[in-house]
Amino acid sequence: xxxxxxxxxxxxxxxxxxxxxxxxxxxxxxxxxxxxxxxxxxxxxxxxxxxxxxxxxxxxxxxxxxxxxxxxxxxxxxxxxxxxxxxxxxxxxxxxxxxxxxxxxxxxxxxxxxxxxxxxxxxxxxxxxxxxxxxxxxxxxxxxxxxxxxxxxxxxxxxxxxxxxxxxxxxxxxxxxxxxxxxxxxxxxxxxxxxxxxxxxxxxxxxx
Amino acid sequence: xxxxxxxxxxxxxxxxxxxxxxxxxxxxxxxxxxxxxxxxxxxxxxxxxxxxxxxxxxxxxxxxxxxxxxxxxxxxxxxxxxxxxxxxxxxxxxxxxxxxxxxxxxxxxxxxxxxxxxxxxxxxxxxxxxxxxxxxxxxxxxxxxxxxxxxxxxxxxxxxxxx
Numbered sequence: 469x470x471x472x473x474x475x476x477x478x479x480x481x482x483x484x485x486x487x488x489x490x491x492x493x494x495x496x497x498x499x500x501x502x503x504x505x506x507x508x509x510x511x512x513x514x515x516x517x518x519x520x521x522x523x524x525x526x527x528x529x530x531x532x533x534x535x536x537x538x539x540x541x542x543x544x545x546x547x548x549x550x551x552x553x554x555x556x557x558x559x560x561x562x563x564x565x566x567x568x569x570x571x572x573x574x575x576x577x578x579x580x581x582x583x584x585x586x587x588x589x590x591x592x593x594x595x596x597x598x599x600x601x602x603x604x605x606x607x608x609x610x611x612x613x614x615x616x617x618x619x620x621x622x623x624x625x626x627x628x629x630x631x632x633x634x635x636x637x638x639x640x641x642x643x644x645x646x647x648x649x650x651x652x653x654x655x656x657x658x659x660x661x662x663x664x665x666x667x668x669x670x671x672x673x674x675x676x
Numbered sequence: 677x678x679x680x681x682x683x684x685x686x687x688x689x690x691x692x693x694x695x696x697x698x699x700x701x702x703x704x705x706x707x708x709x710x711x712x713x714x715x716x717x718x719x720x721x722x723x724x725x726x727x728x729x730x731x732x733x734x735x736x737x738x739x740x741x742x743x744x745x746x747x748x749x750x751x752x753x754x755x756x757x758x759x760x761x762x763x764x765x766x767x768x769x770x771x772x773x774x775x776x777x778x779x780x781x782x783x784x785x786x787x788x789x790x791x792x793x794x795x796x797x798x799x800x801x802x803x804x805x806x807x808x809x810x811x812x813x814x815x816x817x818x819x820x821x822x823x824x825x826x827x828x829x830x831x832x833x834x835x836x837x838x839x
Contacts, residue, residue: 567811575798577806593813594786595796596757606796606814668799
């Protein structure tokens with residue numbers, strides 16, 4: 469049996485170590501490029517900018533001791549402002565407002581499983597009227613995880629009637645911009661590959 | 677199937693105000709303050725409370741907890757749109773409402789407001805809690821705050837509203 473010289477052994481170990489380091493560096497910097505777009509991390513990159521609460525916000529903050537008491541503005545889109553509201557346990561709640569001068573926390577939702585198990589925190593308003601008594605989408609807005617590429621509005625016949633782009637983790641479509649030809653009754657969030665990550669019609673609303 | 681409970685509390689701002697004035701007077705008399713200064717201070721507190729309470733016709737709150745799963749018995753027959761699977765507050769000028777889906781693997785509730793013309797709300801799913809001001813769902817005026825079970829396994833829900 470031919471013995472490996474000490475020098476050749478050390479060079480082999482060094483080559484293995486360099487290869488491992490290069491692989492780890494590529495994974496850390498651009499894992500999506502190496503392994504494909506469908507494997508993007510389910511995070512929320514947009515953390516927002518600290519803004520002061522209004523007097524009306526203080527009523528909600530006072531009723532919620534689990535809120536840290538800070539509000540972060542994520543973005544303004546479609547006539548609405550969107551916010552991140554940190555909790556004392558380290559998770560976040562989320563909020564939106566069409567009238568931030570009066571109240572920033574006009575609508576708020578806390579979802580501890582977002583974004584890992586739930587792709588969106590949806591603030592969309594659903595409703596029915598005497599003239600049209602079936603529940604439908606009245607306006608569409610919410611917070612989306614990083615891997616959500618777009619939001620699709622779906623009709624009663626399961627047709628996709630409108631797409632909403634996600635920008636900096638936000639989606640927003642005002643009531644007057646909803647399609648008039650087909651009434652949307654549900655919405656779904658899809659990734660870049662077209663995989664459905666969330667559908668408002670599902671009982672759980674969690675990632676499949 | 678969970679047993680339902682229900683509790684509705686209405687707290688009048690005027691009752692709370694009267695209690696505050698009584699407690700303030702009791703504390704100051706115990707400290708030996710002069711009666712004249714005490715009467716002046718009580719009058720100032722009462723005047724401030726009148727200003728606050730006059731801004732709302734009736735200050736109130738509503739809370740409810742239980743299960744609205746079909747046949748769970750937690751439903752409120754006075755709700756307008758979905759009386760078989762809803763619990764709702766009485767008619768009032770509500771400002772904001774909130775809810776919490778406290779258990780259950782797969783479930784969806786509608787949290788919002790209703791009147792005879794329309795119902796508006798946001799969905800809350802298992803494990804979520806949240807709420808909305810009346811303006812957040814583009815409603816206003818004399819309304820009922822409402823929590824409606826929609827689909828999924830039976831679960832425990834907590835609702836709250838405030839004027």
